[in-house]
Amino acid sequence: MDGFMKGRIKIFTYGCQMNDLDSLKMHSGLSTLGFTPTQETAEADIIILNTCSVRQKAYEKAISNLGRLKSHKSRNPSLIIAVTGCVAQQEGERIRERMPHVDIILGTHQLHRLPDLIEHVHNASYPMTETDFSESIPSMDIVPDQGLSDHPHRSYINIMQGCDNYCSYCIVPYVRGHEVNRDYKKVLNEIGLHASRGVKEVFLLGQNVNSYNGGITFPGLLRGIHGIEGIERIRFTTSHPKDVSDGLIDCFKDLDKLCSHIHLPFQSGSDSVLKAMNRHYTHHSYLGLIEHLRSARPDISFSADVMVGFPDESKQDYLDTLAIIKTVRFDVLYSFKYSVRPGTAAAAQLNDNVSSEVKIERLKQLQALQKRITFENNQARIGKIYEVLVDGISPKNPLQVHGRTSQNAIVNFLGDQGLIGKILPICITRANQNSLTGEMA
Ligand code: SAM
Ligand code: SF4
Numbered sequence: 001m002d003g004f005m006k007g008r009i010k011i012f013t014y015g016c017q018m019n020d021l022d023s024l025k026m027h028s029g030l031s032t033l034g035f036t037p038t039q040e041t042a043e044a045d046i047i048i049l050n051t052c053s054v055r056q057k058a059y060e061k062a063i064s065n066l067g068r069l070k071s072h073k074s075r076n077p078s079l080i081i082a083v084t085g086c087v088a089q090q091e092g093e094r095i096r097e098r099m100p101h102v103d104i105i106l107g108t109h110q111l112h113r114l115p116d117l118i119e120h121v122h123n124a125s126y127p128m129t130e131t132d133f134s135e136s137i138p139s140m141d142i143v144p145d146q147g148l149s150d151h152p153h154r155s156y157i158n159i160m161q162g163c164d165n166y167c168s169y170c171i172v173p174y175v176r177g178h179e180v181n182r183d184y185k186k187v188l189n190e191i192g193l194h195a196s197r198g199v200k201e202v203f204l205l206g207q208n209v210n211s212y213n214g215g216i217t218f219p220g221l222l223r224g225i226h227g228i229e230g231i232e233r234i235r236f237t238t239s240h241p242k243d244v245s246d247g248l249i250d251c252f253k254d255l256d257k258l259c260s261h262i263h264l265p266f267q268s269g270s271d272s273v274l275k276a277m278n279r280h281y282t283h284h285s286y287l288g289l290i291e292h293l294r295s296a297r298p299d300i301s302f303s304a305d306v307m308v309g310f311p312d313e314s315k316q317d318y319l320d321t322l323a324i325i326k327t328v329r330f331d332v333l334y335s336f337k338y339s340v341r342p343g344t345a346a347a348a349q350l351n352d353n354v355s356s357e358v359k360i361e362r363l364k365q366l367q368a369l370q371k372r373i374t375f376e377n378n379q380a381r382i383g384k385i386y387e388v389l390v391d392g393i394s395p396k397n398p399l400q401v402h403g404r405t406s407q408n409a410i411v412n413f414l415g416d417q418g419l420i421g422k423i424l425p426i427c428i429t430r431a432n433q434n435s436l437t438g439e440m441a
Contacts, residue, residue: 007045008038014062015052017237018205019085021144021156023050026084026114028145033115037148041072046080046118051087053171056339062087066099073101080121082106082114086175090342092131107131108161108176111139133177137161140182143190146199151391153421154233155199159187159214159221160206165240167267168278168350169310171341172207179207181214188224195230198421201259201389204236210243219247226255232423233389233406237263242280244289252297260297261408264289265305269324270317273310276350283320290328301407303332308366309359310338311350318362325369331377331409333370337363371433378409378431385441386411388426390419402435410435 009030013023026048027037038044047069051062066083073079082104083095089107096102103121106114110130117128140158149155162177163170191202202225212218218236225234234257239248241264251258264286268274271282281289293300306321325333337359340347386405394400394412401415403424411426412435426438 007035008043009035009046009048010038010041010044011048011050012065013050014058015050015054015085017156017203018158018161018207019050019052021158021205022085022111022139023048024144024149024156025139025142026050026111027148029112029115029142030118031145031148041069042075044072044079046082047072048082048084048114049087051083051085053086053090053175053341055336056341059087059090063098066095066102070099070101080104080118082118084108084111084114086171089131089175090171093129096127096129103127105129105131107133109134109137109139112142135180137180140180141186141190143193146194146197153199153389154201154203154391155191155194156203156205157187157190157194158182158206159204159209160212163207164211165208166278166345168276168345169307169338169341171344174343176207179211181212184215184221184224187214187221188228191225191228191231195228198230200231200421200423201233201235202231204234206236207238208240208243209236210239210245210248217245217247219245219251222248222251222255222258226257231257233257233259235259235261235408239264241266241286241289244293249292249296252293252300259406259408260299261301261303261406262293263303263305266324267305267307268310268313268317269320269322270313271320273313273317276312276346277310278345283324286324287327299407301331301409302328303334303408304328304330305334305336306366307336307338308362309354311346311353313338313354322366322369325366325373329373329377330370331374331407333374335363335366335370375431375433378433378436381409381428381436382431383428385425385427386438387423388413388438389423390415390421392420393417405436411438412436413438413440415440 011023052058080103084106088105104117146152160181162179163173164179269283340352388403388411390401390403394402400412401419402412425441427441428436428438430437
């Protein structure tokens with residue numbers, strides 16, 4: 001592979017933070033071997049599509065982007081095209097039936113095999129597919145090179161993969177497999193290593209971090225990380241409301257490094273829809289949880305996921321969803337139209353009977369409501385001072401830097417390269433729709 005090792009890689013990443021981290025790990029592994037990144041697809045020797053199939057739209061996007069790469073392969077037959085992530089896991093060999101220009105299909109448990117497979121394809125010009133599930137997931141233990149990240153002082157950390165919850169609409173248990181927990185000592189070691197290299201914030205990742213059990217409980221893990229010198233901020237995602245324990249709520253009381261933010265997807269405000277979704281909480285219990293978290297950490301900020309148009313969702317069910325939004329007043333809300341995912345319980349047992357027009361209209365109204373709340377929440381921050389961890393130069397203004405508050409709000413203010421990685425007190429001077437502007441206090 002000598003000359004080839006100096007080749008250029010282009011990675012397209014779709015979906016969640018888990019995929020961002022997987023891409024960084026693939027990038028790190030290939031950089032160690034001598035490959036360098038390129039922004040230009042036409043210049044690449046290896047193109048990787050790290051895909052998401054959680055919603056039909058994400059799946060279609062990955063497939064259509066793969067289709068577009070065919071012309072690159074015709075121009076450059078030695079180009080290696082790899083598909084990784086959830087679509088690779090879901091479709092396996094079927095991808096190549098439709099897209100014979102794809103060289104490597106790599107499932108969610110097999111990412112560590114990428115360098116070997118690239119070498120194999122390069123030497124033998126023979127396509128490879130690896131989509132087996134395994135009891136342990138070796139890529140969870142790959143420590144990425146934070147220097148390659150666009151936020152070098154904030155590191156994503158895998159603590160678990162997969163999910164055993166089987167929410168009726170969700171494909172994740174089928175494409176990421178059963179819940180596999182990473183041993184807590186490995187998690188703490190990785191974080192210690194990042195801290196020694198200048199990382200200040202860790203962002204723990206799992207499909208349901210509250211059910212973590214890698215030798216200690218999730219609150220135990222948070223307390224362990226809190227003791228690591230150099231780490232100043234701890235975040236995590238995602239939390240399932242049914243598994244938020246008193247121990248976790250106590251962490252918000254006790255641990256000052258734990259950021260004042262929790263992402264708590266509620267999916268629907270209707271008890272009958274929640275039951276059909278297999279979510280195991282109610283409208284009332286969700287709001288109770290929000291109250292508990294607020295009394296433990298008064299300045300806590302909430303974000304969530306919600307969907308409209310689940311099978312049999314009535315007008316009243318939808319109004320119950322809006323009622324949650326009005327009561328909680330989330331800072332950020334990710335909202336989706338329900339889409340049928342193959343292999344799920346909802347696909348097999350329920351009729352996708354809310355029309356596309358109704359889904360679109362409900363989503364539009366819901367997003368307009370949330371847009372107003374987000375802006376009002378941002379306005380209420382004017383004049384207040386927040387600690388901001390500076391991530392980098394603002395993409396839209398080279399004279400500004402951007403960073404995040406403990407509440408996870410994005411703040412832009414005048415500054416330069418030298419501020420990156422610092423935590424600074426910033427006074428908010430302006431509210432924008434999705435960010436804040438400030439000045440050093
Ligand atoms: N584990 C997280 C949880 O329990 O909430 C979320 C995982 S999923 C990757 C991210 C979000 O996608 C979900 O919270 C849900 O709102 C949305 N989603 C999942 N399946 C969906 C479907 N079939 N149709 C529309 N949205 C869906
Ligand atoms: Fe999907 Fe539910 Fe697991 Fe989240 S908790 S990944 S929504 S099955």
